[in-house]
Amino acid sequence: MTATTAIGIDIGGTGIKGAVVDLSTGALLSDRVKLPTPRGGRPQDIIEATRTLLATVSKNVEGLPVGVCFPAVVKNGHTMSAANVSTKWIGLAAEALFEKGLGLPIHFVNDADAAGYAESQFGAARGVAGVVLLTTLGTGIGSALLNDGVLVPNTELGHLQIDGYDYETRAAYSAKEREDLSRDKWAARLQKYYSTLELLFSPDLFIVGGGVSKHHENFLPLLNLKTRIIPAVHRNNAGILGAASLAARFSD
DSSP states (O other), X not given: OOOSEEEEEEEOSSEEEEEEEETTTXXXXXXXXXXXXXXXXXXHHHHHHHHHHHHHHTTTOTXXXXXXXXXXXXXXXXXXXXXXSOGGGTXXXXXXXXXXXXXXXXXXXXXXXXXXXXXXXXXTTTTOOSEEEEEEESSSEEEEEEETTEEEOOOOGGGOEETTEETHHHHSHHHHHHTTOOHHHHHHHHHHHHHHHHHHHOOSEEEEESGGGGGGGGTGGGOOOSSOEEEOSOSTTHHHHHHHHHHHHTTO
16 A cells, blocks of 8 residues: 655755655645755765654654655666765665665655656646656756656756756856856856757656746746746755655555
């Protein structure tokens, strides 16, 4: 029987967040607990901080499925990259390390994939047929690819090479801030990026997440695309919701 509630934990470069999630609605059934990511982002330090957070979140609700999302390519439970955390994560059997440190089984997934899955279950991609591409515009560009609601993991489309650049270095929100780009100049870069995604994937819908999507009216209307492009519904809670939902799905 599929669980109706689960715990989602979202590990990022600056913070670790978690909550109990109602899987029928996507509502948080507990306070969202947040702890700072330990300085340096080393494996044992992050696992210990996650254990502390889980002890708070799971109080009085033991036995729920637990999902953890992480800023890395995740293959067979191993972290194959590391974004804004220690490079010591690269190549680690991270899922097994978390399970040992937390003392229970978890489902472990890339953070952008968790965000995309959250949108397919509770947000802008719910009930959308065909190919949906979610991108998060932040320090880099995270991506999630869904086809008829099925997640294709670890797409890492922020690293597309366009005009000789790893294009997240040109089009992420951090590039706008770093280069003090005007709204129009940043939109021109986004136009090139999303036009390339259109050419490669012929998507049915683009969803834009990340903190900047809160101000989507300032830049999305400047884009001229064949594909509908809309803001994500879930921003700060997307990783929590997606991690929890995937954990319940894979706990059957």
